[in-house]
Amino acid sequence: MFIGELSRRTGVSPRGLRYYEEQGLLQPERRASGYREFADSDVATVRRIRVLLTAGLNTELIREMLPCVADEGAILAPTCEEMTEDLRRERERLGRSIEQLRAAHAMLDSIIHVGESATARSGCDA
Amino acid sequence: MFIGELSRRTGVSPRGLRYYEEQGLLQPERRASGYREFADSDVATVRRIRVLLTAGLNTELIREMLPCVADEGAILAPTCEEMTEDLRRERERLGRSIEQLRAAHAMLDSIIHVGESATARSGCDA
DNA sequence: CTAAAGCTTGACGTTGACGTGAGAGTCAAA
């Protein structure tokens, strides 16, 4: 498929997909015309990329680990010492990050709940 | 206290603290000399700011909700309709974000575990 | 009183993941 279809099927803009290729996260075929030709499997790949990017990993790390991830968390290739060092660090960072998010989520929860019980009886001008 | 001490006690750089003030997150007193004078309570405030920033909230939203948060998730002021709208949205975004992080965390876990069992028997050159 | 250490306000630089045209070539249906 061309870039437009992959874009529609993943929700990632064409510019974003070209950026992913530039960063080595995607390696589409090329027609004689220069048009990129993506495989069906790239839809899943892009989804995985999105998950990891949203988690705060950068494209360099994703490029390294991407060959090791398949659908649904299954694994393909064995990993290397040096790389798992980075991964381990990232995992720890992620763990802390999740904790922070949970704390912030709890903060929002309390505030919102108080707001609900408070707006019933107090006028507000902000 | 002056900005340097607050910096040491929070781990946030002076530049960061000035930025927080510029964004309306802190309102230190000023000496005649122009020196900022922070209150002890600002240490806790900065910690709360860090939690929320790490959670991905921007300074604008934090400025709005900060008056409503006290120590340990306790609440001070009542909230406003319009604001809780934003907060609700942010809470939902946070919820999704946490899910993404968990997914990414699981990915890293699988990869790392395979790496551990695999590196024992396979040479690696990356 | 002095000198080091600390603080002030600008103001420009950085980073990552894209957004946003510009100008030109390509595809596919009619």
Place this chain on the structure above:
DNA sequence: TTTGACTCTCACGTCAACGTCAAGCTTTAG
């Protein structure tokens, strides 16, 4: 073959949360 939608490669713009000088005042220990 036309035409309109799609794609290509530059290449500069963006945004948030600071980093990093620079030039000049302030504080405070000795």
